[in-house]
Amino acid sequence: MSWLLSRLLVGLVAIAAGGLAGLLVAAQRGALIGALLGGLLGFAALVLRDSLRGLRLLRWLRGSHEGVAPRDAGLWGEIAYRIERSLRGLERVAEVERMRLAQFVSAMEASPNGVLLLDASDQIEWCNARAADHFGLDPQRDRRQRVTNLIRSPAFVDYLQAGSFEEPITVREPSGRGSLQVLIRRYGADSKLILSQDLTERERAEAMRRDFVANVSHEIRTPLTVLSGFLETLRNLPLTEVERRRVITLMTQQAERMGNLVGDLLTLAQLEGSPRPSADKWVRVGSLFAQVEAEARALSAGRHTIALADAGEAQIAGIETELQSAIGNLVNNAVRYTPAGGHIDVGWRIADNGSGEMAVADTGRGIAREHLSRLTERFYRVDSSRSRESGGTGLGLAIVKHVIQRHGGELDIESEVGKGSVFRLVFPAARVRSGGVCVAAAPSEPAELLVR
Numbered sequence: 182m183s184w185l186l187s188r189l190l191v192g193l194v195a196i197a198a199g200g201l202a203g204l205l206v207a208a209q210r211g212a213l214i215g216a217l218l219g220g221l222l223g224f225a226a227l228v229l230r231d232s233l234r235g236l237r238l239l240r241w242l243r244g245s246h247e248g249v250a251p252r253d254a255g256l257w258g259e260i261a262y263r264i265e266r267s268l269r270g271l272e273r274v275a276e277v278e279r280m281r282l283a284q285f286v287s288a289m290e291a292s293p294n295g296v297l298l299l300d301a302s303d304q305i306e307w308c309n310a311r312a313a314d315h316f317g318l319d320p321q322r323d324r325r326q327r328v329t330n331l332i333r334s335p336a337f338v339d340y341l342q343a344g345s346f347e348e349p350i351t352v353r354e355p356s357g358r359g360s361l362q363v364l365i366r367r368y369g370a371d372s373k374l375i376l377s378q379d380l381t382e383r384e385r386a387e388a389m390r391r392d393f394v395a396n397v398s399h400e401i402r403t404p405l406t407v408l409s410g411f412l413e414t415l416r417n418l419p420l421t422e423v424e425r426r427r428v429i430t431l432m433t434q435q436a437e438r439m440g441n442l443v444g445d446l447l448t449l450a451q452l453e454g455s456p457r458p459s460a461d462k463w464v465r466v467g468s469l470f471a472q473v474e475a476e477a478r479a480l481s482a483g484r485h486t487i488a489l490a491d492a493g494e495a496q497i498a499g500i501e502t503e504l505q506s507a508i509g510n511l512v513n514n515a516v517r518y519t520p521a522g523g524h525i526d527v528g529w530r531i532a533d534n535g536s537g538e539m540a541v542a543d544t545g546r547g548i549a550r551e552h553l554s555r556l557t558e559r560f561y562r563v564d565s566s567r568s569r570e571s572g573g574t575g576l577g578l579a580i581v582k583h584v585i586q587r588h589g590g591e592l593d594i595e596s597e598v599g600k601g602s603v604f605r606l607v608f609p610a611a612r613v614r615s616g617g618v619c620v621a622a623a624p625s626e627p628a629e630l631l632v633r
């Protein structure tokens with residue numbers, strides 16, 4: 182109340198001073214009128230001062246409220262201070278809300294699903310970039326548009342209009358690229374939240390799984406049919422000793438084929454289910470080569486010239502059985518797809534950048550360019566009958582690719598029809614060391630070239 186007292190006092194003083202001045206000026210004639218006029222003038226001066234202060238505050242309020250409010254004394258000063266304080270408080274609350282909204286929007290944008298918000302009349306309120314991509318929308322331009330004018334899929338329109346949203350539906354993407362799973366949820370006063378998920382990848386994986394099961398069944402059924410045919414023959418036909426032996430040999434081959442297939446399937450399943458090979462278990466390249474050499478010579482039975490590089494003390498960080506299986510598969514293929522009299526070379530070198538390269542080169546039939554990119558697909562064969570005849574399962578290169586990828590490297594294939602092929606396993610420098618020294622840690626070390 183201090184401002185009220187001081188205002189009353191100032192008012193009284195102004196009127197009294199005005200009145201006194203008027204009294205003095207008009208002392209002789211009309212002293213009373215003079216005093217009254219003086220008092221009125223004093224009051225007017227007070228009103229003018231108040232109006233000026235009020236105007237200053239009004240101007241500040243109408244502006245952008247930057248800087249401090251006019252700091253006048255008394256009533257106007259207090260009004261300005263209190264208005265400024267509550268304005269600053271509101272601005273702070275609005276800023277916090279703005280930040281929360283921005284965080285919420287960026288969380289929605291980061292969502293792997295499409296998010297679309299509709300108001301009670303199914304007009305688009307907001308959508309994230311993924312929903313825009315899924316439904317072919319423009320987040321700015323299509324705001325406040327009726328969603329059914331933009332997403333015209335009959336399944337979607339029926340779903341939205343039926344109003345029963347317990348289960349999601351599947352619709353084609355407007356671009357025709359793939360399928361979307363769409364789920365609607367109500368919120369607030371009949372607003373709707375639409376969530377969309379791209380099913381293309383899942384459908385592709387599902388199709389691959391179906392193909393794989395179909396392929397495995399086919400691969401197993403073929404030798405099984407042959408085996409039961411032979412069993413039938415053995416049971417029903419009187420065979421000579423020579424014929425019986427021949428049938429048993431063929432049956433053994435089919436049984437081996439099934440065994441190889443099951444073995445390769447188990448290897449693949451193991452590769453998929455086990456953790457990434459650790460980078461501190463070192464395997465000597467020389468000992469891998471020694472085991473591979475024995476197998477290759479047994480398989481070739483002297484029909485090929487087989488030569489392996491001296492890998493010295495070079496080592497690779499990884500799982501020995503997996504590395505053995507990868508290099509074994511490559512050498513096994515080289516022997517199987519190289520006619521008698523051909524050469525097979527297994528090399529090893531450490532490149533300038535420290536990566537390790539294992540190469541299996543043959544002078545076999547080679548592979549046409551159009552097949553190269555598909556060779557590592559499961560059950561892909563250039564020549565199915567040749568592969569089966571030679572005991573192939575169609576899974577060898579898929580295993581090789583899996584193993585090298587798990588070891589952080591890559592499989593590189595070069596081939597020319599009629600001349601031969603080179604299959605290279607390239608290991609990253611961090612997994613290679615030569616003679617106990619990690620190559621990656623010593624880049625200045627001179628490159629070692631051990632390829633024959």
Ligand code: ADP
Pocket residue numbers: 510514515518519543545546547548556557561562563564568569572573574575576577578579602
């Ligand atoms: P498979 O058990 O049939 O050999 P792979 O996955 O090991 O299966 O190889 C896939 C196909 O790649 C083979 O069927 C064969 O056609 C081709 N291939 C693999 N290695 C060689 C090679 N060294 N020379 C020629 N063709 C090869």
